[in-house]
Amino acid sequence: MPAIVVNIDPPKIQVEPGAKATATITVRNRSEEVAHYLLQVEGLTPDWAEIVPNQVSAFPLQETRAQLTIHPPNGTRGATYHMTVRAISQGDSGGEGRGLIDVDVPAPAAPPIPVASEERTERPEPPPIAARPLSAAQIEIKAEPLKETKLPPPAAQWKLSLRNASTVLDTFSFNISGVRPNWVNIDPAALTLKPGEEGHALLTVRPGPETPGGGYPFKLRSFSHLNLNQRTELALQIQVTQSTAFELHLSPREAEAQGLREFKVSLSSSPATNTDLWLNLVASDQDNACDYTFEPSEVYLPAKQNVTSTLRVAPHAVLGPNERKTYTFRVTATPRDLLAPPQSDEARLTQIGATPVSLGLRPQIQSSEMSADYTVMVINPSTVQTMLFLSGEDPADSCDYIFQPSKIMLPPRGQVQVMLRVRPRVGLQGETSQQIPFTISATRTGELMPAARAEGKLMQQPLRPIGLAIIPPQQSRPGRARYFVKIKNPHAAPVHIWLDAKDEQDAVAFAFRPTEIHLSTGAEGTATLMATPRDKLPVGEPRRVHKFTVTCNVDGAKTTVTTNGTLAQTRGTDYPRFVTLGFKWGGWALKWLVAFVVVLFLTTFLLAGLDRVAERSPELGRLVYSIVSPNLLRGVLGLSPFTGAAQRIVFLVEGIMNMLGARR
Secondary structure: OOOEEEEEEOOEEEOOOOOOEEEEEEEEEOOOOOEEEEEEEEOOOHHHEEEEOOEEEEOOOOEEEEEEEEOOOOOOOOEEEEEEEEEEEOOOOOOEEEEEEEEEEOOOOOOOOOOOOOOOOOOOOOOOHHHOOOOHHHEEEEEEEOOOOOOOOOOEEEEEEEEEOOOOOEEEEEEEEOOOHHHEEEEOOEEEEOOOOEEEEEEEEOOOOOOOOEEEEEEEEEEEOOOOOOEEEEEEEEEEOOOOOEEEEEEOOEEEEOOOEEEEEEEEEOOOOOOOEEEEEEEEEOOOOEEEEEEOOEEEEOOOOEEEEEEEEEEOOOOOOOOEEEEEEEEEEEEOOOOOOOEEEEEEEEEEOOOOOEEEEEOOEEEEOOOEEEEEEEEEOOOOOEEEEEEEEOOOOOEEEEEEOOEEEEOOOEEEEEEEEEEEOOOOOOOOOEEEEEEEEEEEOOOOOOOEEEEEEEEEOOOOOOEEEEEOOEEEEOOOEEEEEEEEOOOOOOEEEEEEEEEOOOOEEEEEEOOEEEEOOOOEEEEEEEEEEOOOOOOOOOEEEEEEEEEEEEOOOOOEEEEEEEEEEEOOOOHHHHHHHHHHHHHHHHHHHHHHHHHHHHHHHHHHHHHHHHHHOHHHHHHHHHHOOHHHHHHHHHHOOOHHHHHHHHHHHHHHHHHHHHHO
């Protein structure tokens, strides 16, 4: 099978000398790699033809195109020229493809034969009859096809009848354009006829055996030897019948496999074929039990050549050990344009049972409070590719099983590692651990029963308690006391915590900030606890001790964590509280004082600026004094402690503006 196929459309082209004609070059890459080609022309003078572009590339099993321009120069001799286009591979493999095109250049009209004339003093006489120009009506030609001929098809013959309608003896020759010259034979090649005489010749057109089927029009010309301008054309056509026989064969005819199996599809064009074919390949079995993949599925079959395609047959089911099943399938090749009847062939694939998949778990036993990680080993010793779904379960349905990934494609004779995380749904309370046995299963696509199983165990450990501490654990205050509550999460999962506090006599009010805390794995958090006695000490009682308990409630846990604290209420003044209030109100007063000073300074600066403007410009001064009374303006400036500083800043701004105005 050629790796490079070159086609030229149209395969025959007619162009006058000095004119241009174009054709399309199609290069098909039949290899499995990207290919680069150099396009060249043979058989003609290089100046006659031009290819744009002359270097092309094509992907595997794809085609690319270029344009061929033919422009024979003026004065080119009339004839049919055979040209070859070569596509030379630029890769390491080399190789080339060839395409043929026929260029028909009509013969140019010959100039009239000059007739010598003598100088006469008297009136010129008309030339003799022999020198008069001939008219087209003076050559009469007919072509009658011969139905009974001894030549094998697609050859054809015509009986040519030519009559000399002129008044002089003349010789007439024949010329053919539109088909290859080696197809044509005219016997005799020339006829010498008297005036009014009719002669006969035999025209034989014999296309080559490689000629594609179809109609080939051509022109038969007859011309006079006395006057080359005197000619007659006759349009004829030869029909080449299409022959499109081909055969299809599968190999091997019978095969065994656990799963996927390849078959070779051979397509052979008959030696008598003269037409290229595009074939579509399909395959099927009676039960639709297999998948069929062709590479390629559409095949180009040149005339008198052989091509192949690869068929991959993959059964849907996977058989168990010692099972066998035979599939009979048929491959059919159908021509694209139905130029030939479809061809088909049968073969058989016997599927044998595959070695079962094995499943392993490492380690088989893990110990953890909240979750444990395992490695699942899946091994496929058979030659069948299979798709598996992984799942896990335990008798009490107390765990979640997370596979990454949970769906795997297991290659033939291959293995895959999958990460498994087993996570109990509820933490274990108390002091003793518990054992959770579980089973993991691998199930094929479309099946209900697992193909393989493996056992494992998880030793679930009791949850470590949440760390809870109150700092300081005891205080003596005449009033409210502040404590800090620290919480630590030792679990392997985030927790959500609520805080609460109570004393024995309910004599203390407790307030937490915040009351809810969210802690990630291993994180610590702090909350502030304010404890305030509800009543003052009675006369004669110098001290009262309040014992309280702080409770930590964990979301999802059945037990709580507690710690104890003590507040000794004493008689006296709560100085720290007054100090705190003093700082609070002092800070508030300081902020307002700063705000008042800033506003007073800005007001003084504004009034100083208005006073300066009124002093420099009487017109603006009248406008300013119409808004602000001059006595009020000067009175405020006299009372403000920032008047001097504001006036200096105004003078500075005025000086800067004067300098900028002078520069302009």
